Amino acid sequence: MAKSAEEILADLDLFDPEQGEHMEEAMALAREKCPVVRSEADGGYYLLTRYEDVRNVCERPEDFSNRRPAVRGMGLDNVRLVPLDADPPLHRDFRRVLNPYFSLSHVRRNEPKMREICKQQLDRIIEGGNRFEFVHDYAIPLTSGVLAEIIFTNETEDFMLKAVATVERVAADLSPEAFMELGLMAAEALMRAEQAPPDENNILSVITSATIEGGRPLTMEERLGIVAALLAGGLDTTRSAMANIAYHLASRPDVEERLRDPNWVRNDLDEFLRLQPTVSFMARTAIHDTVVGDRRLKAGERVVLSYLSANRDSSRFDNAEELAFGMDRKASAAFGLGIHRCLGQHLAKLQIEVAFDELLSRMTNLRIEPGAEIPRQTGVSAGAPERLPLLFDQR
Numbered sequence: 001m002a003k004s005a006e007e008i009l010a011d012l013d014l015f016d017p018e019q020g021e022h023m024e025e026a027m028a029l030a031r032e033k034c035p036v037v038r039s040e041a042d043g044g045y046y047l048l049t050r051y052e053d054v055r056n057v058c059e060r061p062e063d064f065s066n067r068r069p070a071v072r073g074m075g076l077d078n079v080r081l082v083p084l085d086a087d088p089p090l091h092r093d094f095r096r097v098l099n100p101y102f103s104l105s106h107v108r109r110n111e112p113k114m115r116e117i118c119k120q121q122l123d124r125i126i127e128g129g130n131r132f133e134f135v136h137d138y139a140i141p142l143t144s145g146v147l148a149e150i151i152f153t154n155e156t157e158d159f160m161l162k163a164v165a166t167v168e169r170v171a172a173d174l175s176p177e178a179f180m181e182l183g184l185m186a187a188e189a190l191m192r193a194e195q196a197p198p199d200e201n202n203i204l205s206v207i208t209s210a211t212i213e214g215g216r217p218l219t220m221e222e223r224l225g226i227v228a229a230l231l232a233g234g235l236d237t238t239r240s241a242m243a244n245i246a247y248h249l250a251s252r253p254d255v256e257e258r259l260r261d262p263n264w265v266r267n268d269l270d271e272f273l274r275l276q277p278t279v280s281f282m283a284r285t286a287i288h289d290t291v292v293g294d295r296r297l298k299a300g301e302r303v304v305l306s307y308l309s310a311n312r313d314s315s316r317f318d319n320a321e322e323l324a325f326g327m328d329r330k331a332s333a334a335f336g337l338g339i340h341r342c343l344g345q346h347l348a349k350l351q352i353e354v355a356f357d358e359l360l361s362r363m364t365n366l367r368i369e370p371g372a373e374i375p376r377q378t379g380v381s382a383g384a385p386e387r388l389p390l391l392f393d394q395r
Contacts, residue, residue, distance in 0.1 A: 012039035020378040027309035045302040049309040051316040058338030064284035080225030093212035118358035134388040139239040144168040186227040237278040240384035244276040273334035280308040280382040307333040363392040
């Protein structure tokens with residue numbers, strides 16, 4: 001049975017399905033009356049719901065550690081997530097190695113492969129009639145195929161087929177077993193990359209030869225942590241962003257025309273992501289006794305930053321609870337804030353752009369299948385459709 005906003009704030013658990021239906025109402029109530037909410041779930045934490053409090057913590061890495069960024073594990077409890085879980089100055093060293101490979105100019109090199117994957121999936125969908133399930137038939141094959149291509153660049157065709165299938169399984173169920181299988185594949189590929197000649201176009205080769213902290217090579221734990229972070233950060237989040245946009249496309253008559261505008265990515269994508277960010281929340285740990293908002297925290301206490309709530313703070317954004325196009329918006333927390341702002345934001349945006357560009361080149365009049373149930377995610381991708389059955393007309 002769904003819980004009311006008041007009941008949620010009295011017993012907050014971000015992963016409780018019974019709280020998901022009214023979580024946005026609870027966040028709105030919290031922003032108004034108790035912006036720092038105490039929860040006893042997952043070991044206990046304080047949830048920050050206002051934009052300024054979230055920004056304040058993100059911009060204070062000297063006071064708040066990112067060493068345990070996940071509120072609850074998702075098959076990665078004992079695995080590092082590098083550089084997401086690194087603090088300064090080590091964080092800077094990891095980003096120095098990785099940033100060039102996630103610049104917009106570099107990720108654009110993957111655009112032809114993205115379009116090829118989309119076209120293949122659309123061929124299969126259209127052959128099957130005029131209906132499909134957006135998340136598993138389209139979004140997951142795209143995100144998993146692209147990530148496998150980026151990470152396992154120089155592997156054999158058989159390895160790549162297995163990698164894509166495994167990444168798809170991780171994306172579909174987020175099970176510990178699937179993550180373990182993927183981790184073993186990553187370790188195998190890393191060892192081969194270490195034995196092969198250096199290749200600046202292969203990210204596995206780059207991280208096996210990179211140095212940090214004045215010249216030491218990365219440990220195997222750090223190398224696997226980078227692969228884990230790239231996979232965890234690029235699967236559920238990007239496909240959820242696509243599913244959110246697809247839901248608006250299928251339920252709002254004005255959205256298809258906007259997405260057909262060649263400038264929609266520049267004009268509208270940030271607004272989609274503001275309302276429903278790629279990651280709903282992340283955690284930080286107080287390094288020493290400190291203050292956030294009206295709360296005094298002791299060293300070791302955790303805070304959870306609600307990017308979803310921060311992006312709907314009316315003191316920061318006009319019409320904050322609505323998808324409002326054409327407004328002069330300030331920068332949101334859609335990809336995080338501060339030094340840990342998302343490494344893969346350009347890759348995510350490009351996949352979203354390509355996905356809808358190719359989709360709308362083959363389809364029009366997308367609508368939700370009558371009578372379809374649309375289950376919603378809780379947790380890190382809160383509110384995104386888990387399944388989205390759609391009907392369409394061919395172009």
